[in-house]
Amino acid sequence: MALAEPLARDARKRAGTDAGFGVYVHWPFCLSKCPYCDFNSHVRHAAIDEARFVRAFAAEIAATAARIPGREAVSIFFGGGTPSLMQPSTVGAILDAIARHWSLAPDVEVTLEANPTSVEATRFRGYRAAGVNRVSLGVQALDDAALAALGRLHSAAEALAAVSIARATFPRYSFDLIYARPGQTVAAWRDELARAIAQAGDHLSLYQLTIEPDTPFATLHAAGKLATPDDDTARALYDATQDVCDAHGLPAYEISNHARPGGQCRHNLVYWRYGEYAGIGPGAHGRLDVNGRRYATAAEKNPEQWLALVEARGHGLTVDETLTRTEQADELLLMGLRLAEGIELARYAAVAGKPLDPSRIADLAQGGLVETTREGRLRVTAAGFPLLDAVVADLAA
Ligand SMILES: C[S@@+](CC[C@H](N)C(=O)[O-])C[C@H]1O[C@@H](n2cnc3c(N)ncnc32)[C@H](O)[C@@H]1O
Ligand code: SF4
Secondary structure, three states: OOHHHHHHHHHHHHOOOOOOEEEEEEOOOOOOOOOOOOOOOOOOOOOOHHHHOOOOOOOHHHHHHHHOOEEEEEEEEEEEHHHHHHHHHHHHHHOOOOOOOOOEEEEEEEEEEOOOHHOOOHHHHHHHHHHOEEEEEEEEEOOHHHHOOOOOOOOOOHHHHHHHHHHOOOOOOEEEEEEEOOOOHHEEEHHHHHHHHHOOOOOEEEEEOOOOOHHHHHHHHHHHOOOOOOHHHHHHHHHHHHHHHHHOOHHHHHEEEEEOOOOOOHHHHHHHHEEEEEEEEOOOEEEEOOOOEEEEEEOOOOHHHHHHHHHHHOOOEEEEOOOOHHHHHHHHHHHHHHHHOHHHHHHHHHOOOOOOHHHHHHHHHHOOOEEOOOEEEEEEEOHHHHHHHHHHHHHHH
16 A cells, blocks of 8 residues: 555544444344345344354454454444344344454444344343444334335334334434335325434435345346336435435435434444445455555355354455455545545545546536535535446546
């Protein structure tokens, strides 16, 4: 990495945009598989041997910490799958293992993803006692017919009850909704979103439904049995999302994530500001900075095979590669331009070894899709966000 990068990092620290270090822990089990989902999640009918998983998580944490010692974690994130199926003692044991190997920032954010089906107050109090201070709930819709169509096992009332328990138990909480669902109208979405915001804390994730390859939804879609909104309707739904959230003080800080000032998810910021993160557990991805090189890691996705690998050799990685400067610069661009704050052009140049092409920036700026700031940042405009993929592809080319 260029000498300029540590200097750029100092400047970022001063500006409050330093990404820091986070730990991602993947729990790969769910009660059932939702037909739209392509996350690494598996349904098992036999009980999960959580003690065995704890030993394997601890081994992978130790192996990763041996490569990147001395880090201070600003965030720990239990994602899934459905981490709220873990016993609170399992979460506590994994947090203990992390704290044995890395230091934790005094205000470390510890998030756990929860599915409303598995939420009950006692279990949530157990997570809180174990050290979790933020929960992210998969509400998905506040409409029972839509929840059934998404294959969810909970009703809107159950999801809202889970939100109330989250609010009563944790200092911070967020929930996810999926929009651009089959048959959804702009008027219905505006109403649903306003009802959701009335129950929201300082953060909301609002995802447009994507048809992921090799899911049951993809099969239905290909057979013409699942009509997703056309491009114009999808655009109108996106615009309504920005409009309603802006009016309620929850602007987008990332293309699908909204927060009140200070409510941004620190873990997400580690990714999008292209910080360093350890990926622990089946299918988890990491980015590790070792001796001036940046490594991209990914672990075996199948839970039982991952266990066998960790038990045999101390880690479950199946990918462990160094990234070239160009690959790092592309990733920085791809991640950073999702954020409303955009990227620091000097940092891009330090990572890439050359600046972003000024004529491409000028062309996109001319079209009103990006803008540069006095502080030397490049960011996508409100008009550019709906075309983000094309903007990034143009700049990275
Ligand atoms: C990994 S899931 C974990 C949440 C938890 N398992 C649940 O479902 O409640 C994270 C979020 O991704 C979103 N998501 C998953 N698949 C999606 C898709 N195909 N399109 C849009 N959003 C999706 C959902 O909002 C979900 O809450
Ligand atoms: S519960 Fe969440 S992670 Fe599991 S299949 Fe459904 S959306 Fe995917």
